[in-house]
Amino acid sequence: MSVAREIVATYRGPGRVVRRLLASGGHEGRALAILMAACLIIFVAQWPRLAREAHLAERELNPLLGGALLGWLFIAPLFFYALALVAHLVSRAFGGEGSGYAARLALFWALLASTPLILLHGLVAGFIGPGPGLVIVGVLWCAVFLWFWIAGMRAAEWGRVAS
Secondary structure, X not given: OOHHHHHHHHOOOHHHHHHHHHHOOXXXXXXXXXXXXXXXXXXXXXHHHHHHHHHHHOOOHHHHHHXXXXXXXXXXXXXXXXXXXXXXXXXXXXXXXXXXXXXHHHHHHHHHHOHHHHHHHHHHHHHOOOXXXXXXXXXXXXXXXXXXXXXXXXXXXXXXXXX
16 A cells, blocks of 8 residues: 555554554665655645744744754654664563564554644644634544554554554
8 A cells, every 4th residue: 555545544454554564564764764754744844834933023033943853854753763762571571572663663553653643733833823623633643643653563562453
């Protein structure tokens, strides 16, 4: 399946998609590509908010974009690798039998599959600004991301497929 179809399928059954990704065989390059794609999309999602901030504060936009680029494409991937390691170790303590790669793929895929909501969050932040709409979209993204990640971890560590 294409990535776009897999993302849509994730909204119907995230555990099944992670299981399918793991069954198709993979390697660390694939996990890294998924993570970098997610971080790139999140970086792009920041543009409307950063443009709004620069305009309202009468500041230059380029330094804000440079900081976001550094954060999302160079620092965030390291954080997500560390988070995946911690999640894998915690799942092992509770009887998980999956590999470190499976835990990384579950986290990275949850991040990539939830990027449509991150893009919406960026648009709301840029065009509407702070307020209840931004909070609602942010909470919705967090809930969807956690749903995808937990379902993916269950499939990756325990072989259970939950929607």
